[in-house]
Amino acid sequence: MSPLPQHADHAWLRPDAGTELGSRAVALDAAGGLAETVRAELETLTARHGGSIVEPADAAVVLTTAERAEVSADLGALPGEGFALVHGGGRLTVVGSSDRGLLYGYHHVRRAGSGVLDAADGTETHAPTQPIRMLDHWDNVAVHPGMGQVERGYAGGSLFYDNGRLRPNLSRVEHYARLLASVGINRVALNNVNVHALEARLLTDGIGDVVRLAEVFRPQGIAVYLSVSFNSPVVLGGLPTADPLDESVRAWWAGAVDRVYDAIPDFGGFVVKADSEGQPGPFGYGRSHADGANMLAKPLARHGGDVFWRAFVYNHRQDWRDRSTDRARAAYDHFAPLDGTFDDNVVLQVKHGPMDFQVREPVSPVIGAMPTTRLALELQVTQEYTGQQQHVCYLAPLWSQVLDFPFGDDGAPTVGDIVSGSDDAPSGGVVAVSNVGGDEHWTGHPFAQANLYALGRLAWDPTLDAATILDEWLAETYDDEAVREAVRSIMTGSWQTYERYTAPLGVGWMVRPGRHYGPDVDGYEYTPWGTYHFADRDGIGVDRTVATGTGYAGMYPEPWACRFERPETTPDELLLFFHHVPYTHRLHSGTTVIQHIYDTHFEGVEQVERMVATWESVRDRAPQAVVERVQRRLEEQLRSAVEWRDQINTYFYRKSGIPDEQGRTIH
Amino acid sequence: MSPLPQHADHAWLRPDAGTELGSRAVALDAAGGLAETVRAELETLTARHGGSIVEPADAAVVLTTAERAEVSADLGALPGEGFALVHGGGRLTVVGSSDRGLLYGYHHVRRAGSGVLDAADGTETHAPTQPIRMLDHWDNVAVHPGMGQVERGYAGGSLFYDNGRLRPNLSRVEHYARLLASVGINRVALNNVNVHALEARLLTDGIGDVVRLAEVFRPQGIAVYLSVSFNSPVVLGGLPTADPLDESVRAWWAGAVDRVYDAIPDFGGFVVKADSEGQPGPFGYGRSHADGANMLAKPLARHGGDVFWRAFVYNHRQDWRDRSTDRARAAYDHFAPLDGTFDDNVVLQVKHGPMDFQVREPVSPVIGAMPTTRLALELQVTQEYTGQQQHVCYLAPLWSQVLDFPFGDDGAPTVGDIVSGSDDAPSGGVVAVSNVGGDEHWTGHPFAQANLYALGRLAWDPTLDAATILDEWLAETYDDEAVREAVRSIMTGSWQTYERYTAPLGVGWMVRPGRHYGPDVDGYEYTPWGTYHFADRDGIGVDRTVATGTGYAGMYPEPWACRFERPETTPDELLLFFHHVPYTHRLHSGTTVIQHIYDTHFEGVEQVERMVATWESVRDRAPQAVVERVQRRLEEQLRSAVEWRDQINTYFYRKSGIPDEQGRTIH
Known part of the structure; x- marks a missing residue:
């Protein structure tokens, strides 16, 4: 047992x-459900700061809900989850x-x-753009020999599990749920998408652990989900097949789902990684x-539940000699x-780029290609490829750039x-892999809390705006x-800084295999x-062009297909993702590719x-532990x-033979 | 518990x-000690093949010892362990x-x-050249998270230990000891030179396990050794220091050694890896x-015991940018x-090359530089860098080349x-890391048994001669x-074959870090x-020359220093170990370095x-399991x-831009 540090x-x-x-x-003119959560929050807050809870x-x-409020008639229909x-x-x-909108309204006003x-008289309405606002935990119940307690986790162990068991004390999960509710998260998946033997059983004999976690998340308006193995009918049910068209398989799943809802009536649903990196899936049948x-x-x-089905399917046993196969495709x-x-309750969960959370990728074309499918954009708050919470890397600018990308002119x-469904598309949202663990600062690097917030x-x-969010979080x-001001200065531009000293111009990777940290x-x-x-x-x-x-x-869609087809119209930062060019190719920035590599690596x-x-400069002013x-x-x-600067510069100097124009040290 | 397969x-x-x-x-005209082992061998052998045990x-x-034999007077003094x-x-x-010479004589005649x-009348005398003929086991008692049950072991688990405990059934160790005695091995170290927590205790509370293993090896004339942690006085004795000049440390070791000999009077001694790859050592004090x-x-x-002190000490946290530091030195x-x-009972254990068991290295210059120190040549029977018993690689030719290298003209x-002590140097011998484990064929690849034999x-x-030994083993x-004939054909030249498709011309490495298998x-x-x-x-x-x-x-010593100093006089196979040369450098063989790389990789x-x-061609004639x-x-x-061929050829084609003269496919 490893007890967690207190928060x-x-x-x-x-x-x-x-x-x-x-x-x-x-x-508080409301009662029951999440209104009781708001009540507890208000009691603590007013007790602390000298306020009081009074009659309306x-x-x-006054905090209330539409069904009770006298002012409601003037408001018209408030959007779901809004206030x-x-x-x-x-x-x-x-x-x-x-009551959920009430909880979000409370946090809005508190913040x-x-x-x-003290605003002037008038009315304003707030509601979330994305119906789905979800965090996936890649937590294992047992410590996995290769991947540890949390796969791609960089913040200590799991908040939920410790070495094969649910933690008996879930007080830190309670605070975590409050943190999530305060920024509007409404769904959490409780276990790793790579479902190992013990984790598979959360669906059946381990459901008691899920019940306990659901009890902690429920008061914060957060529904819980399980990652399940597509092979569950075989590994848990003892059936000879998991063929999705087999009647016994369908019956097994129906029974399993009914039993889950018997235990957790507001259970969210399943997350599935199928036919991907060794996980079983329908292709097997x-x-x-x-x-x-x-x-x-x-x-x-x-039961009103959803399936989150990941689109992360590719051949991970590709032959490097075969230049025609392209994982990006x-x-x-x-899909x-x-x-x-x-079906209407299937949400296809699509990584933001076509590869795997690199520091720079184009937006996944899948998002623009499935207008009648519910889509969730998958992001990574955990910094697998962006410094693993050892490096400062404020990711909101990256996510904004993705969210703002227009599929067309x-x-x-x-x-x-598209993912919100606001333009007649079916409604989806945003799913992200959490960066939180048992670490006393929650996220390893204290500044990585900003990514969760954002x-x-x-x-x-x-x-x-990413800068506005940063200011909110800082305040x-x-x-x-x-x-x-110091943290703002450190965080602002930190994503581009990380990009500068790592893999250049959208080419990605160049990391230690398996670990994904440090240059190789x-x-x-x-x-x-x-x-x-x-x-x-x-x-x-x-070379990812159509021509060659x-x-x-x-x-x-156009204009992107044409733009990405030619180096001259491809944005510099994605040049090497789409094109194979000589080191002497001149970028829009005016410098050559090789000189860009040297310059950015020194600058980074x-x-x-x-x-x-x-x-x-602020070490005497900030909390000492931080x-x-x-x-x-x-x-x-x-x-x-x-290390990145020197390895990248040396590698490309050895290969190109072209010296740095400024004569800086390349080993 | 994982029971071993039967042999x-x-x-x-x-x-x-x-x-x-x-x-x-x-x-058999002898009794007691190893003569009883010979008696048991003879009883089994004659019962099986129709012979009989009779009066002399x-x-x-007649098998006898010098003290009993009537013929002894004519023989003069027989060399120790000889017959x-x-x-x-x-x-x-x-x-x-x-009695030990008798056992070796029995196996000689049997073989x-x-x-x-049926030879003609006359007398011939046999005796081992190397007083020390030792196998080191890199077996862990507990399964190590990174290195498993046997570090660098490629033949299943350990013959000795299973998941934290000594195996209760040591019958396969009995046969293993017979195999070793039959080829003259007289010492075995029972645990990994990287001594982890549980293994350290073999010296103290775990000595009962060592007693049991000693009982199995003793009848075959094999003394047992332990790898010990230099920090034992701290980790086992609770002392604040392991400083070798501290009196309390010396007293602790004296007590520990006395207790070991109380349990095992013929205990061999210690093997120590100190100040190496994270192991503690005297430098710390x-x-x-x-x-x-x-x-x-x-x-x-x-007590008549020895210390085997490994010379494998180097900076494993070197800066790759620093070209002046050279691990080979x-x-x-x-040392x-x-x-x-x-001291006289210290044996310095020196790897055959200056690096780490690469497929090709020059002989370690340490061996020629310590004329008044007892030296043991360290070899690796386990194929860490030579195909890990997945690849056929008959190593006797490599070892012969090392043993025959003259330190001078x-x-x-x-x-x-030098290591035998035959030329007035103090006596040492040969130590090798075993390739044996719990695998049903003992060595993973059945043909790797030949390396143990050799x-x-x-x-x-x-x-x-390596070919003669191969014929003996085949027979x-x-x-x-x-x-x-098929096995002979496959094995002969297999070391050079492995060299051809892996790292070229003595440069070494190019393997997957950590695992040491496959190209990178x-x-x-x-x-x-x-x-x-x-x-x-x-x-x-x-560039390892003196000049640049x-x-x-x-x-x-000369003539080697001069020969290795210049590319023109350096043997082709070691060229890149000693020199940085252009891809167009022409070898003694007449071809260029780059063309040599292509040619050897296709040939391999x-x-x-x-x-x-x-x-x-012989699949119907050999034992089916084999x-x-x-x-x-x-x-x-x-x-x-x-994979090696394609990665190496592609890497060097991408780097050099020089095409294969024969136009073969390079990806």
């Missing part, structure tokens, strides 16, 4: 914050469309403080992914033809529009403005994983050096950035 | 072999110098058969390796200055001479001449392990294809060889 670090829900709301006379007539702030802020009659009335509390997903969807539909090739064949529906805020409102997390330029070059850069003595990059390459560029390290100095943790991580980031 | 495969001690000796009237007067063959074969008076008398039994070794030697000397730099400072003492035979007599192992040309290139090839677009190799490189070449694969065909095992391994060898 001395409350992340952005600090007990000493929320003064403006907490110091007022507040009324005496209150400066209205009504200033008038000398008070602010927060009207939730339901916004006087800017909202000659069936389609629609056959597989719909087979699970039917019994879930009877795989999800599109597999685009299936548009329209999935300017004005065409963006990724955010994920929730962007799923709520994709139009929010809630640190009370010293000099510290906030050729690490994946001759492997079966489909992740190549094809660097030789003359040039580098992957794999044809991937043609999977986009210099930027990390500035981060170190900036943090040093100071030391961040300092150690920045030291590691600098060491790692230097 | 259906008896390796070269097949019950149905030994007919010539076993069918005769044999007498009635015997065709004489005296033909005369109508019989063969085998006279052991002692040689009628060629010896500011002491020399002589201080450390002698501190252990003194208490062992009181490390053992020489650390050569200490010559003459070690022709006629100078060879490595074999190791013993070469330690006994370094002048034996004992397979009874069908067509099978023997840049796998170690930017790591801290000191193992680089420095390939760029113009050339490849490590690391100076390593100057560590050899073709040779493996011929191995596959050869084995296929046929299938070998066939599967040959398939893997071919797959792996193709």
Whole structure:
């Protein structure tokens, strides 16, 4: 047993914050369900900050729901999960469309403080853009020999499980659920999409553990999901097959689903990784992914549950000699033809790029190719390929860029529009892999809390600016403005900094195989994983054009297909993703590819050096535990950035023979 | 618990072999000690083959010891562990110098058969050249998370331990000890030189397990050794230090050694890996390796025990940017200055090359630089870098080349001479890492049994020819001449075949880091392990010259220092170990370096294809279990060889831009 550290670090829900709301006379005109959660929050907050809970007539702030509120008639139909802020009659009335909207309204007002509390008379309405705002946990119940307690987890062990068992004390999960609700997360998947033997049993004899976790998440309006093995009928049910068209298989799943809902009536549903990286799936029975997903969807539909079916299907035993196979094409090739064949309660979960959460990828063309399928955009809050929470890498700008990408000309529906369903598409949303674990700072690097925060805020409102979200998070997390300014300076642009000192111009990878941390330029070059850069003595990059390459560029609607087809119209940052070019190719920026590699790698390290100095400047002002943790991580980031710079520069100097124009040291 | 398979495969001690000796009237005129082992062998052999055990007067063959034999007076002093074969008076008398010599004489006669039994009258004397003929087991007691039950073991689990405990049934160890005695091995170290927590305790509370193993090895004349942690006084004794000059530390070791000898009076001694790859050592206390070794030697000397102190000390956290540090220099730099400072019962155990058991390395210059130190040549029977018993790689030719290397002009003492002590040097010998495990064929690849056999035979007599040893092993192992001819054809030259398709011209490495199997040309290139090839677009190799490189070449006596200093006089096969040359450099063979790379890699694969065909041709004649095992391994060898060929050729074509003269496919 490894007991968790206490949460001395409350992340952005600090007990000493929320003064403006907490110091007022507040009324709660609602009861039951999540209203009781709001009541508990208000009691704690007002007790702490000198406010009071009063009758509505005496209150400066009234929190209520549409069915109760006198003002409702003027509001019309509030959108689901939304709330209205009504200033008038000398008070602010927060009207939730339901108890869930009430909870979100509470957090909004608590967070916004006087800017909202003291606004002029009038009414404004808030509602989430994305119906699905979900976090996936890649937590294992047992410690996996290769992947540990949490697959791709960089924040200590699991909050849920410890070495084969559910943790007896779930108090940190309670706080985690509060953190998630405060930024609008409404779904959590409780176990790794790679479902090993013990984890498979959560569906059956382990359901008691799921019940206990559901009890913790329920008061925060969060539905729980399980990742299940497609082979469950075989490994759990003892059937000879898991063929989705087999009647005994369908009956087994129907029974299993009924038993889950007997235990957890508001259970969310399943997450499935099938026919991917060794996981079983419908291909094993000659069936389609629609056959597989719909087979699970039917019994879930009877209870209002959903299937999240991952589109991450590709050949991970590719021959590196075979230049015609392109992993980037795989999800599109597999799934685009299936548009329209999935049941209504199937959500296809699509990674934001065609590869695997690299620091820079184009947007997945699958998102624009399935207009009649419910889609969830899959993001990674856990920093698998972006520094593993050793490096500062504020990901909101990356996610904004993805969400804002228009599938067509300017004005065409963006990724955010498409997955939300706001433009007549069926409704989906955003799913992201959590970065939280048993670590005392929750996320390993304390600043990585901002990514979790931003994920929730962007799923709520994709139009929010990354800098605005950062300011919100800073205001809630640190009370010293000099510290906030230092963290703001360190975080802003940190994604591009990470990009500068790692793999250049969209080519991706170049990491240590398996671990995915630290440089290894050729690490994946001759492997079966489909992740190549094809660097030789003359040039580098992957030809994904229609004319001479794999044809991937043609999977986009215009104007993108044409733009990506030619180096001259491809954005610099994606050049090597789409084209194999000579080292002397000149970028739009005016420099050559090779000189760009050298320049960005020197610059990236210099930027990390500035981060170190900036943090040093506030070391007497920030919480001591945070100071030391961040300092150690920045030291590691600098060491790692230097290693990246030197390995990348040396590799390409040895290969190209072209010296740095500025004569800097290349080993 | 994982019970071992029964040894259906008896390796070269097949019950149905030994007919010539076993069918005769044999007498044993000796008793006690190892003579009882000989008695049991003779009883089994004659019962099987129709012979009988009779009184000496009635015997065709008499086995006896020098103290008893009537013929002894004519023999003079027999060398220790030796035996004489005296033909005369109508019989063969085998006279052991002692009971151990008697056992070796028995196996010699059993193996040689009628060629010896029916020889003409006369006397010949046999004795081992190397006093030390030892196998090191890198077996862990507990399964190590990274290294498993046997570190660098490729033959199933451990014969000794199973998941934290000594195996209750040691019958396979009994047969293993017979196999070793039959080829003259006289020492075995029972645990991994990387001593983890549980293994450290073999010295103290785990000594009961060592007693049981000693009981199994003792009847075969094999002394047991333990690898011990230099930090034992701290981790086992609870002392605050392991400083070798601290009196409490010395007292602790003295007590520990006394207790071991109380339990095992003929205990051999210790093996120590100190200050190496993270193992603790005297450097941690500011002491020399002589201080450390002698501190252990003194208490062992009181009981006749030895310390085997490994010279494998180097900086495994080297900066790849630093071209002045050279791992190849490390053992020489650390140990050569200490010559003459070690106690008489310290044996310095020196790897045959300066790096780490690569398929091709120069001989370690340490061996020629310590004339007043007892030296043991360390070899690897386990095929860590030579195909991991998936690939056929008969290593006797490599070992012969090492043993025959003269430290000086022709006629100078060879490595074999130096370590044996035969030329006035203090006596040492040969130590090798075992390739045996719980596998039903003992060694994973059935043909790898030949390496174990050859190791013993070469330690006994370094002048034996590798082909002769192979024939001996074949005669004992397979009874069908067509099978023997096929295996002979597959094994002969297999070391060079492996070299052809892997790293070229002595440059080494290019393997997957950690696992050491399969190609990864840049796998170690930017790591801290000191193992680089420095390939760029113009050339490849490590400059180890005195004039412009690391100076390593100057560590050899003449004529080698001069020969290795210049590419023109460096043997082709070591060119890239000593020199960085252009791809267009012309070898003595007449071809260029780049064309040599292409040619050897195509040839290597073709040779493996011929191995596959050869084995296929006898698949109806060999034992079925062997046929299938070998066939599967040959398939893997071919797959792996193709992968090596393609990755190496592609890597160097991409880097050099020089096409294959023959226009073969390079991907």
